[in-house]
Structures are given as C-alpha cells and as structure tokens.
Amino acid sequence: KPRQIMVVPELPKTRSGKIMRRLLRDVAENRAIGDVTTLADSSVMDLISSGLQSGKGED
Structure with a gap:
C-alpha cells in the first residue's frame, strides 16, 4: 500500500516518451x-x- 499518492499534471518523460521512474x-x-x-x-x-x-499528497 503506498504511503502517499500525489496527482501531478505530467510525469518526467524522455524525448521518446518513456517515463523516467x-x-x-x-x-x-x-x-x-x-x-x-x-x-x-x-x-x-x-x-x-x-x-x-508542500505536502500536497493525498493519504
């Protein structure tokens, strides 16, 4: 179970579109x-x- 969930407008992606986990x-x-x-x-x-x-994550 995740400790915190954060909704963001965009994920960090490479130029080819892969998410940089x-x-x-x-x-x-x-x-x-x-x-x-x-x-x-x-x-x-x-x-x-x-x-x-800033603590904008959701519990």
Whole structure:
C-alpha cells in the first residue's frame, strides 16, 4: 500500500516518451535528483519536488 499518492499534471518523460521512474524514486526517497538532461521538459521535476515538499499528497 503506498504511503502517499500525489496527482501531478505530467510525469518526467524522455524525448521518446518513456517515463523516467528513477527520477520519481529519487524524489520519493528524498535523494538528490540525478541527471535530467534527457527529459523532454525538465521543469516537471521542479513541480513534482515542490508539490511533495508542500505536502500536497493525498493519504
């Protein structure tokens, strides 16, 4: 059972459309976000990180 569910407008995807689950794991586990140079839109990670820190997740 997930501890927290967060609804976001977009997921971090590569230019070819693959979801980068590694980055989602980094955010969820409070680790430094790795390389985002292959993302189609790197601002997505900022939105996800700020949403997680402000506690917008649902229980």
